[in-house]
Amino acid sequence: MTDENGATATGRLADKVIVVTAAAQGIGRAVAERLIADGAVVHASDINGAGMDGLDAESTTVLDATDGAAVAEYFTRFDRLDGVVQAVGYVHHGNIEECSDADWRRSMSITLDSAFYVMGAAVPKMKAEGGSIVTIGSICGSIKGFAKRAAYGASKGGIIGLTKSVAVDYLNDGIRCNSVCPGTVDSPSMRGRIAELAEKTGDAEAAYRFFIDRQPSGRFGKPEEIAAMCAFLLSDDGAFITGQAINVDGGITI
Numbered sequence: 001m002t003d004e005n006g007a008t009a010t011g012r013l014a015d016k017v018i019v020v021t022a023a024a025q026g027i028g029r030a031v032a033e034r035l036i037a038d039g040a041v042v043h044a045s046d047i048n049g050a051g052m053d054g055l056d057a058e059s060t061t062v063l064d065a066t067d068g069a070a071v072a073e074y075f076t077r078f079d080r081l082d083g084v085v086q087a088v089g090y091v092h093h094g095n096i097e098e099c100s101d102a103d104w105r106r107s108m109s110i111t112l113d114s115a116f117y118v119m120g121a122a123v124p125k126m127k128a129e130g131g132s133i134v135t136i137g138s139i140c141g142s143i144k145g146f147a148k149r150a151a152y153g154a155s156k157g158g159i160i161g162l163t164k165s166v167a168v169d170y171l172n173d174g175i176r177c178n179s180v181c182p183g184t185v186d187s188p189s190m191r192g193r194i195a196e197l198a199e200k201t202g203d204a205e206a207a208y209r210f211f212i213d214r215q216p217s218g219r220f221g222k223p224e225e226i227a228a229m230c231a232f233l234l235s236d237d238g239a240f241i242t243g244q245a246i247n248v249d250g251g252i253t254i
């Protein structure tokens, strides 16, 4: 069955039990929908419960992924897991001089602490039978520098570092760990960032150009295009891939 984005549901994730964080909107929501379409048993979570309405998941849970104790408690409900997608992240707009202490801490907390807690809780559930962890990284950070992304770039570089570390440490437990690194993707928060910049500068056209000019293909990515790569890595088709940062960026890094 092919959907309106040209994606074909494969069934290749049949019966795999997969946790998806940040599943209320944008990339996380598209990932959850794609995995469900491919046959997975999806457990979705987000800090925003209402955003998960209508998602045909096995469970939807309000979870603040920056709360280590809450994340640990959430994972006690699973005996074993086949996959996890860690999509929680936060974009601060600013160079290093424009980044306050609070901006820096918020960036590290939402993007990195959440990954530390979620991946740390997932690994023990995969050690017996193996599994696949996918982090949503970014081409911004350790792959390429972007204007006004000091804290964000630092946090996403950290995501790739943590991803590679987990991949090395648990290779022989059959756990694969990869980071999908999107270019600029059309999501609610990305639209919000354009609107915020337009309001700040009073120039809507320039604000739009700030984002679209990063995309040599002249268009933003679709959340579904990121989800397709996640589904591949979670499936047995990705069995020989681990420790990689895989760019899905419409040509930014050519």
Ligand SMILES: NC(=O)c1ccc[n+]([C@@H]2O[C@H](COP(=O)([O-])OP(=O)(O)OC[C@H]3O[C@@H](n4cnc5c(N)ncnc54)[C@H](O)[C@@H]3O)[C@@H](O)[C@H]2O)c1
Binding pocket: 021, 022, 023, 024, 025, 026, 027, 028, 045, 046, 047, 048, 051, 063, 064, 065, 066, 087, 088, 089, 090, 091, 110, 114, 136, 137, 138, 139, 181, 182, 183, 184, 185, 186, 187, 188, 189, 190, 223
């Ligand atoms: N959109 C892009 O252009 C782009 C590019 C590269 C990477 N990314 C990354 O992809 C991921 C998803 O981004 P997006 O733009 O699709 O989504 P988004 O920013 O529109 O949505 C983020 C989701 O995360 C949830 N969330 C926020 N804080 C949370 C917390 N503490 N605990 C649990 N959930 C929380 C929000 O409620 C929301 O549903 C992020 O990690 C982002 O950094 C996005």
